Amino acid sequence: MTDSAQPGSIERLLETVQALAAARDVPAIAAIIERAAPHYPSEAGIRLLCALGDAGTIAATNVQRIAELETRVAERTAQLEATRRELEVFSVAVAHDLRAPLRAIAGFSQALIEDDAIPLGDGVRRLERIRAATGRMTATIEDLLRFARMACSELERRAFDLAPLAREVVDELRAAEPARKVDVVIPGALPAHGDPRLLRAVLATLLQNAWKFTSRRRDAWIELGARDGAFFVRDNGAGFDDAHADRLFAPFYRFHAAADFDGTGVGLAIAQRIVHRHGGRIWAEGAPDRGATFYFTLG
Secondary structure: OOOOOHHHHHHHHHHHHHHHHHOOOHHHHHHHHHHHHHHOOOHHHHHHHHHHHHHHHHHHHHHHHHHHHHHHHHHHHHHHHHHHHHHHHHHHHHHHHHHHHHHHHHHHHHHHHHOOOOOHHHHHHHHHHHHHHHHHHHHHHHHHHHHHHHHHOOOOOEEEEHHHHHHHHHHHHHHHOOOOOOEEEOOOOOEEEEOHHHHHHHHHHHHHHHHHHOOOOOOOEEEEEEEOOEEEEEEOOOOOOHHHHHHOOOOOOOOOOOOOOOOOOOHHHHHHHHHHHOOOOEEEEEOOOOOEEEEEOOO
C-alpha cells in the first residue's frame, strides 16, 4: 500500500470507524485497528491509528456511560414499580379503613335527623361520636399523604448521628406526658449514613410505639442501640405474637384494639418504606406482655 493511496484509504477507514463508533461497536473498531496497523508505518498511518484509537476510546466511553444510564434507569423503574404496588395496597387499605367512620357518621347523623324527641344529652353524645369518627378519618387521610410523601421524596444521604435525633423525639414524648416515668437508654453516639430527615421519622415511629405500648407498665423502659450492624429499639411493653410479626408492617394493621392503644396502624408501613429506600431491612421480635424489639439496617 503506497503513501499516495493512504489518504483515500484513511478517509474511508475513518468514515467506517465513525459509523462503528456511532453504533458503539467497540470490538469492530479494535479489529480494524489491529488489521490496519501493519500497513500504515508512515506519519500518515500514525495519524490514522491515533484517530482510530480516539474513536475507539470515545465509543468505549459512550458504551460505559450508556450502560451506567441503563442501569440507573432500570433501578429507578424497579423503585417506581415497587412504589406503585405499595400505593395500590395502601389505597385499598385506606378505602377499607375509612368505611367504619363513614358508617358511624351516617348512622348517628341519621338518628339525629329522624329522632325529634331525642334528649339533649343523647344528642351531644352522638355528636361527640360523629366528631370522633371525623377525627379518625382525618388521621387516616393525613397518614395517606405522609406515606405518599415518603415514597416520592428524594433521598439526601450523608453521615450523621442518630442519637441526638432520638433524644429530641424522647424529649417531645416526655413534654406531651410529663407525668409518665419511663427509663430511656440512648447511647452517646449512633453513627449512621442516610437521609437524617427520613430516618428521624423512622426513629419517631419506633420510639412513639415503644412509649405507647409501655404505658401500662409502672417500671417502663425503652432502649435504643446498635448490634451486629443493625439499629434497634427495645421495650418491655405489651409486645405481640411473634408468629404474626410479618403483618406488623402492613398498612392499617393493628395487633391491639383501638380502645386499648390509639393509632392508625400506618407508622410502621411508612418506616418500612423509608428503610427499604435506604437499601436496608426492618423486622421485629416480641412476645405478648413481654415487650418487643424492632431492628433496622441501612444499605
